[in-house]
Amino acid sequence: MNFFRRQLPLLITLVTGLVFAAQYYVPHPASEEMLTNVTKWLQIIGGFALVLGVTSLFHIHAVKIRRREPGWGYSFVLYAGMLGTIVIGLWHNGKEVVNGTMTAFGWIYNFMMVPLQGTMFAILAFFIASAAYRSFRARSREAAVLLVAAVIVMMGRVPLGEYLVPLSGDLTQWILNVLNASVRRAILIGISLGAVALSLKIIFGIERAYLGGGKE
Amino acid sequence: MPFEILLGAWVATGLTLFIFTFLYQDNPLFKLAEHLYVGVSVGYAIVKTYDTVLIRLIYEPMVKQGDWSLLIPLGIGTLMLARYVPKAAWLSRIAFAFIVGVGSGLAIPRVISSYILKQVEDTVRPLASIVQGSPSFTYDLLNPASNLNAVVLLVGVVSVLFYFFFSIEHKGPVKVAAHTGILFLMVAFGAAFGYTVMARMSLLIGRLTDLIEYAEPRYGLASLWLLAVTVTLLAAWSLTQRGKAAPPADG
Numbered sequence: 001m002n003f004f005r006r007q008l009p010l011l012i013t014l015v016t017g018l019v020f021a022a023q024y025y026v027p028h029p030a031s032e033e034m035l036t037n038v039t040k041w042l043q044i045i046g047g048f049a050l051v052l053g054v055t056s057l058f059h060i061h062a063v064k065i066r067r068r069e070p071g072w073g074y075s076f077v078l079y080a081g082m083l084g085t086i087v088i089g090l091w092h093n094g095k096e097v098v099n100g101t102m103t104a105f106g107w108i109y110n111f112m113m114v115p116l117q118g119t120m121f122a123i124l125a126f127f128i129a130s131a132a133y134r135s136f137r138a139r140s141r142e143a144a145v146l147l148v149a150a151v152i153v154m155m156g157r158v159p160l161g162e163y164l165v166p167l168s169g170d171l172t173q174w175i176l177n178v179l180n181a182s183v184r185r186a187i188l189i190g191i192s193l194g195a196v197a198l199s200l201k202i203i204f205g206i207e208r209a210y211l212g213g214g215k216e
Numbered sequence: 217m218p219f220e221i222l223l224g225a226w227v228a229t230g231l232t233l234f235i236f237t238f239l240y241q242d243n244p245l246f247k248l249a250e251h252l253y254v255g256v257s258v259g260y261a262i263v264k265t266y267d268t269v270l271i272r273l274i275y276e277p278m279v280k281q282g283d284w285s286l287l288i289p290l291g292i293g294t295l296m297l298a299r300y301v302p303k304a305a306w307l308s309r310i311a312f313a314f315i316v317g318v319g320s321g322l323a324i325p326r327v328i329s330s331y332i333l334k335q336v337e338d339t340v341r342p343l344a345s346i347v348q349g350s351p352s353f354t355y356d357l358l359n360p361a362s363n364l365n366a367v368v369l370l371v372g373v374v375s376v377l378f379y380f381f382f383s384i385e386h387k388g389p390v391k392v393a394a395h396t397g398i399l400f401l402m403v404a405f406g407a408a409f410g411y412t413v414m415a416r417m418s419l420l421i422g423r424l425t426d427l428i429e430y431a432e433p434r435y436g437l438a439s440l441w442l443l444a445v446t447v448t449l450l451a452a453w454s455l456t457q458r459g460k461a462a463p464p465a466d467g
Contacts, residue, residue, distance in 0.1 A: 005306045009313035016314055020321030024329075038318055040273055041289035045315060047269035048293030054258060055300075074251040081255025082262075089263030093271075102220070105263070111224030112231065113260060115426070116253040119235040122423050125416035126239055132409070142402045149406025150413075157414040170358055175407050177360045182372025183404035185335050186397075189373070190380055192331035199320035199327075210316045211309050 010205045017203030084108075149175060217434055225435045226442065232423055233439075233446045243453055245446065339373045341366045372400045 020038070023031050061075035089105045092098070096106030132150075137143070155161030156172025201207035234249035274290065277283040292314055298307035344351045344363055354362040378390065379397030386394045431439035 005309070009309040012310060012313040013317035013320070016317030017321035020318050021324045023321070024325035035322075037285070041286075041292070042315065042318065044269055044273050044286065044289040045293045045296070045311065047265050048296045048311075050261065050265050052296060052299065054262060057254075057258060071247065074247050077248055078251040078255040081252045082259040083255075085256050085259025086262050089259065090266065094263045094267030107220055107224055108256060109260065111228045112252070112256050115228040115232050115423070116235065116249060116256070118419050119232045119423050120250075120253065122416060122420035123235060123238060125413065125420045128409075128413050128416060132413070142398055145399055145402040146406040146409070149403040150410040151406075153407045153410030154414055157410070174357050174365075175403060176411070178357075178365045178368050179372060179400060180404045180407045181360070182339075182369045183376050183400050185339060185369070186373045186376035186380070188331055189335050189377065192327045192335075195327050196324055196332075199323045202316055202320045203324075210312055212312075 006211075009211055010208070014203055014205065017199070021203075149179075222435065225430045226438045229427060229430045229438045230442045230446075232427060233442055237446060237450055240450060243450060245449060245453075339370055341370075343367055343370070371396065376400050 020035075023035055061078055063069075064075045065072045085105075085108055088108060092103040092105040094105065095103055096109050097103065102110065152168055153172050153175060155165055155168040156170075162169040198207060202210070231249050231252070234245040235253075237243055238246040274286055278286050292311045295307045295311040298304045342363075343366055344353050346352070353364070355364045356362040357364060359365065375393050375397035377397070378393040379401070382390060382394070384390060427439045429435070431437060
């Protein structure tokens with residue numbers, strides 16, 4: 001039994017890992033088809049992961065309501081929003097527009113989701129500005145460099161900034177396309193080396209955290 | 217004006233204003249909008265997953281085209297749900313092993329090719345050009361492909377990698393290289409910050425534009441009425457909070 005609980009998952013990881021690493025070097029239609037199929041499979045399995053997440057969310061709020069915890073009434077709002085969207089969405093087969101006409105599901109998307117999402121991210125502008133005011137003091141040479149770069153990019157991204165400091169637009173482009181690109185490239189190389197190392201550790205069973213704890 | 221558009225304008229305006237009340241402080245109006253946002257977003261994700269996965273990827277190929285091989289991912293996916301049965305929870309490891317194994321296998325050659333070799337190839341470029349048989353050096357800063365920018369890019373990449381990866385003591389030439397890397401990093405962080413701020417500002421302008429549009433008479437002055445209602449509710453809630461003792465701080 002221990003084989004099925006511990007060794008079998010490691011064996012599956014090893015075999016699938018080696019097969020799909022090798023797939024890249026086999027430019028045969030069968031190999032390409034295998035990749036296409038497994039990509040669809042991963043999407044299907046990902047759908048089940050959503051079930052896990054939604055169940056967890058349901059459970060957390062059900063507990064909140066049962067225990068009458070502070071703010072438990074908002075859990076009903078969450079349930080109402082979720083169930084209402086699901087019912088209306090399924091009624092319209094997940095289509096926002098049918099024959100050029102907006103459906104009720106499309107209405108929820110356009111007049112509820114988009115404004116809520118946009119505003120949620122928009123209020124971050126205030127908090128970022130507030131955080132910058134408190135932390136953007138040029139205490140060292142490095143902090144001063146960061147401050148100057150941020151100011152130039154902010155000026156260069158708006159017409160008013162470019163009007164006030166004509167050079168800011170070009171400078172912004174240079175900072176983003178050259179200086180920023182070089183740093184992104186170096187960080188990307190570092191992350192990629194780490195990702196390859198981690199993938200090898202997973203395939204060869206050195207890294208097993210993804211299997212979780214629990215009974216052997 | 218169609219009724220659904222008018223209703224939509226009022227709902228969108230109300231929800232936008234409710235979220236903005238957080239700028240004053242955390243309050244019931246914000247919490248209401250916040251929970252509604254989570255609920256609607258999760259509901260939307262469920263419907264889209266149902267449409268994409270259940271209908272297009274499973275039902276149609278299986279029932280209409282007879283592709284029964286899809287029973288394999290269905291079986292693997294079902295194993296994930298075994299987590300809810302304590303005695304059979306170990307079965308979910310098989311599903312995770314498959315996902316992680318395939319993901320790792322796919323990642324190795326593609327990451328090496330696209331993110332390591334390609335990035336190195338783009339960094340190690342000729343530092344001078346040959347124009348009509350004679351070497352030349354272009355100084356155009358605004359052209360990312362100019363020779364001067366090639367040198368800057370090379371110095372940036374190498375110095376940042378020096379800073380991150382060389383665990384030897386930073387002194388002498390290594391210190392100079394690492395310090396140069398820090399300066400490049402600071403410029404990139406500053407640029408990322410400035411870029412993010414302006415992106416958020418753009419979103420804010422979008423929301424304010426909508427509020428201004430919905431304040432027009434054809435929308436029944438939705439923004440103005442709802443602003444008055446929101447401010448009144450917030451003021452009333454604020455007054456009710458005054459008498460209450462401050463809750464103990466967390467931690």
